[in-house]
Amino acid sequence: MRLQQPERARAVVGVTSNRLLVDGVHRDWLRRKYVQALHRHGGVACVVLPTFDAEDAGEAFATTIMRRLDGVVLTGDESNVDPAVLSAPASLVDPDRDVEAEILDRPRDRLAAVAIQSAIALGMPILGICRGLQELNVYFGGTLRPSLAEWSLESGAMHAEKPDRPRDRQYDAAHSVRISSDGALFPIARTIEAQVNSLHNQGIESLAPALRREAWAPDGLVEAASVIGAPTLQIGVQWHPEWHVSTDLLGRQLFRAFGEACVVYRGTKNH
Known part of the structure; x- marks a missing residue:
């Protein structure tokens, strides 16, 4: 069911984009499924946040944009996180290697x-x-496994993209997750176990001290984490709740809870 909000109460959420390089031309892009899920099930309006080149990452306009928002969504992408750039977004690196399709996206890391x-x-x-989720972990000082297949063949198979299936079916449930009964996710999910999809090569190795484990896979991989002591909902999940959100109860509950948190935050700003 679509969540309706009066226009004056509708929160505005920033959604991170990715950098695409085609024929030498740089473009920012994202999949519409994020926007559709946020609008239809989170009840929020969306704006697309542009990626940053190194010389722009320290500019004040970025903070100006964020101050006008009521929430932020860190989307998924095939590229791997570059911890060095995410930790120091204004640092200069070779611009010719900023973007490599499905491998590297430093402009996104800066964003x-x-x-x-x-x-x-x-x-x-x-x-x-x-x-x-991986960005949150790296930002707060956690580390990532560069390849889950190298960690464990079983884990690699469990979490990897399934290229032999049609794109839509690649986002079917792939494994279960156990949800902590005393965390931030449990009141949203209202269950201690759920089925989720899985399409990622990297995964959390060491969880950042500022994050709390909210859910984990059968192999022990962290599947969800929240910011400890956060004044509102600040959470990341390793799966893609946006893909089959119309038929996935947990996905709908997650987007609804996020949308409600954004409305509350908007109210505190107005007062």
Whole structure:
């Protein structure tokens, strides 16, 4: 069911984009499924946040944009996180290697760093999805396994994309997750076990001290984490709740809870 909000109460959420390089032309892009899920099930309006080149990452306009928002969504992507760039977004690197399709997206890393830093400083709701969870972990000092297949063949198979299936079916449930009964996710999920999809090569190795484990896979991999002591909902999940959200109860509950947190945050700003 679509969540309706009066226009004056509708929260506005920033959604992170990715950098696409085609024929030497740089483009920012994201999949519409994020926007559709946020609008239809979170009840929020969305704006697309642009990626940053190194020379723009420290500009004040980024903070200006964030102050006008009521929440931020860190979307997924095929590219791997570059911890060095995410930790120091204004640092200069070889611009010719900033973007490599499905491998590297440093402009996105810079955007994630700025968005997370601003959202934490402002006490703003955060929803990280797949890469977004990994960004949260790296931002707070955690580490990632560069390849789950190298960690464990069984884990690699469990979490990897299923290229032999049609794209839509690749986002079917792949494994179960156990949900902590005393965390931030349990009141949303209202269950201690759920089935989730899984399409990622990297995964959390060491969880950042500032994050709390909210859910984990049968192999022990962290599947969801929240910011400890957060004044609002600040959480990331390793799966993609946006893909089959119309038929996935947990996905609908997650987007609804995030949307409600954004409305509350909007109210505190107005007062």
